[in-house]
Amino acid sequence: MESMLELTGIYKSFGDNQVLRGIDLVVDKGEVVAVLGPSGSGKSTMLRCINHLETIDKGSIHIKGKALVEGGIYVDESQQQQVLSATGMVFQQFNLFPHMTVLENLIEAPIYVKGIAKEEAVNIAENLLNKVGLIEVKDRYPARLSGGQQQRVAIARALAMNPDIMLFDEPTSALDPELTGEVLKTMRELAAEHMTMIVVTHEMSFARDAASRVIFMAGGVIVEENVPEEFFNNPREDRTKAFLMRNN
Numbered sequence: 001m002e003s004m005l006e007l008t009g010i011y012k013s014f015g016d017n018q019v020l021r022g023i024d025l026v027v028d029k030g031e032v033v034a035v036l037g038p039s040g041s042g043k044s045t046m047l048r049c050i051n052h053l054e055t056i057d058k059g060s061i062h063i064k065g066k067a068l069v070e071g072g073i074y075v076d077e078s079q080q081q082q083v084l085s086a087t088g089m090v091f092q093q094f095n096l097f098p099h100m101t102v103l104e105n106l107i108e109a110p111i112y113v114k115g116i117a118k119e120e121a122v123n124i125a126e127n128l129l130n131k132v133g134l135i136e137v138k139d140r141y142p143a144r145l146s147g148g149q150q151q152r153v154a155i156a157r158a159l160a161m162n163p164d165i166m167l168f169d170e171p172t173s174a175l176d177p178e179l180t181g182e183v184l185k186t187m188r189e190l191a192a193e194h195m196t197m198i199v200v201t202h203e204m205s206f207a208r209d210a211a212s213r214v215i216f217m218a219g220g221v222i223v224e225e226n227v228p229e230e231f232f233n234n235p236r237e238d239r240t241k242a243f244l245m246r247n248n
């Protein structure tokens with residue numbers, strides 16, 4: 001299998017608070033990795049380190065075989081941009097530009113970052129809006145959309161940059177339960193198309209049904225990982241068992 005992401009010995013502290021304590025993780029092409037764990041376990045920080053929204057203190061990150069950071073030392077900025085262009089990220093908050101329509105939100109980065117012609121960018125954007133079931137709202141502003149619609153637009157916007165790896169940081173945590181389903185449906189469809197995904201989530205049903213591997217983090221380390229069936233039915237570690245009893 002082609003490795004899309006390799007984290008080796010990742011350490012990260014905020015002041016005296018050590019949030020990541022030696023994370024090792026390899027994600028292969030087409031894998032959907034669900035990351036579970038209690039609040040404060042380092043899940044979101046790990047994602048933000050992958051996307052260089054946070055810098056690591058120690059360790060190495062390779063994306064599609066290219067170093068972003070090697071032995072704690074980052075490659076130069078132009079190389080960083082090139083390596084990071086393989087990733088797309090969807091956050092808890094939708095982060096759409098409020099002064100732009102849905103369509104404008106999608107075409108902004110492809111045109112100005114990737115240099116794609118406007119006509120082509122619009123074509124890509126409309127196809128993605130069709131994919132997430134929102135072509136009919138393309139001329140609306142974000143304030144006129146439900147939270148679930150905004151999050152699906154955010155997913156489409158990340159996909160418009162044609163990433164190889166999608167990172168999701170608790171994408172449904174800001175949504176009402178009835179809106180969560182429509183976002184998870186979009187994510188399940190991506191998983192079925194073998195998009196490489198790392199999903200920090202508290203949605204056990206998504207981890208059970210759509211993930212190819214489930215990781216449980218606590219205290220800044222990966223405590224346990226397994227295929228979903230084994231992870232949920234036969235957890236090995238006491239911390240995993242306690243977490244699942246509380247959250248299942």
